[in-house]
Amino acid sequence: MGCDFRETHQHCQGCRARTGGFTLRLSDAANNHPIVTVELIPDRVIPAHLPILQGRVDAITIPAFRNGEGDPSYPAGFRVTPQTRSLASAVIVRKTGAEAVPSLTCRDFRRSDLGLVPSLFKKGLDNFLVVFGDPYPGHRIEDYDFRKTEDLIRGVLSVFDGPRPCIGAVTNQYAKDQERETARTLRKVDAGADYVVTNTAFDDRLVLDHVDKLRSQGLKAPIFVQVSIPSGLSKVRYPDPRKSDSDSHS
Numbered sequence: 634m635g636c637d638f639r640e641t642h643q644h645c646q647g648c649r650a651r652t653g654g655f656t657l658r659l660s661d662a663a664n665n666h667p668i669v670t671v672e673l674i675p676d677r678v679i680p681a682h683l684p685i686l687q688g689r690v691d692a693i694t695i696p697a698f699r700n701g702e703g704d705p706s707y708p709a710g711f712r713v714t715p716q717t718r719s720l721a722s723a724v725i726v727r728k729t730g731a732e733a734v735p736s737l738t739c740r741d742f743r744r745s746d747l748g749l750v751p752s753l754f755k756k757g758l759d760n761f762l763v764v765f766g767d768p769y770p771g772h773r774i775e776d777y778d779f780r781k782t783e784d785l786i787r788g789v790l791s792v793f794d795g796p797r798p799c800i801g802a803v804t805n806q807y808a809k810d811q812e813r814e815t816a817r818t819l820r821k822v823d824a825g826a827d828y829v830v831t832n833t834a835f836d837d838r839l840v841l842d843h844v845d846k847l848r849s850q851g852l853k854a855p856i857f858v859q860v861s862i863p864s865g866l867s868k869v870r871y872p873d874p875r876k877s878d879s880d881s882h883s
Contacts, residue, residue: 657732658799659760660827662691663855670694670734670857678722683729692732692760695722697741699767715766716741720753727757734801737789738766739779747792754798762801762830763789763821783824790825802826804856806834806843814843815850828855 662668670692678695686693697715716738723735735758737750750761763786768774779785786800802821808814818829829852834840844856 657691657759658827659692659732659734659801659857660799660855663828663857668692668855668857672696673722673726674698675718675722678725680725680729683726683731686731692734693726694734694762695719695726695736697736697738697764697766699740699769714741720758723758724753724756732760733758734760734762736762736764736766737785738764739777739782739785740766740768740772742779742785742788744778744788747788750789750798751792754793754796758798760799760801761789762803763826764803783820786821786824786826799827800825801828801830801857804829804831804843804847806831806840811843811846815846818847819850819852822852822854826854828857830857831859833859833861 659668659670668691669689671686671690672694675695678693683693697719699715716736719735723733726733735753763782765782774780779788782802786802789800790797802818804818804821805814822829829847831840831843840858844858847856
């Protein structure tokens with residue numbers, strides 16, 4: 634969500650989802666009205682079910698969770714990265730006329746993939762969320778082509794000359810060192826991020842204090858606050874800052 638949360642319900646009554654044919658940059662839209670997006674994991678991207686969201690949300694975000702590697706929709710033995718699943722699902726969503734926001738991760742992205750981004754942009758993917766990504770067990774950061782989120786943001790934007798996609802980045806309100814997290818978030822925006830997204834908020838004071846801290850340090854970009862409807866008590870817990878995208882290496 635972006636802008637004034639209290640206006641969100643009123644704005645939801647209007648038509649949100651576009652039908653294709655023009656660019657919707659979430660950062661620009663957030664300057665005009667409250668933004669509402671919904672997250673769908675790739676397994677739940679079913680074209681026949683997407684119309685229920687039309688007129689209700691501005692965009693559908695598709696995360697690149699590591700727990701989705703064993704995808705039965707791909708041939709056995711065919712390694713599919715979480716990022717690939719996110720991008721493929723985003724293309725499917727976009728073909729239905731809805732706005733899609735796939736994830737690009739330092740964990741999965743290689744320099745050889747840079748040429749893919751402009752082709753996805755031409756297919757109508759105007760927005761990307763750039764994150765570090767939960768690492769694989771036994772990972773070596775030294776083996777990553779992009780070791781920081783801001784480096785990946787710069788890399789993606791470097792392949793565009795003219796119109797470019799809207800880039801989002803993550804900020805972590807649960808980080809133990811808030812000064813460091815604020816500086817890290819500002820570096821992502823300096824690298825080219827157009828908006829930032831918080832981790833899922835369970836405590837309004839924590840997230841609003843974090844937003845105030847970012848604003849006091851000069852952040853002008855829109856800030857989207859993630860909220861979630863927990864499916865059970867086990868989901869109602871604070872994220873472990875040590876495992877947060879924005880609190881590790883990014």
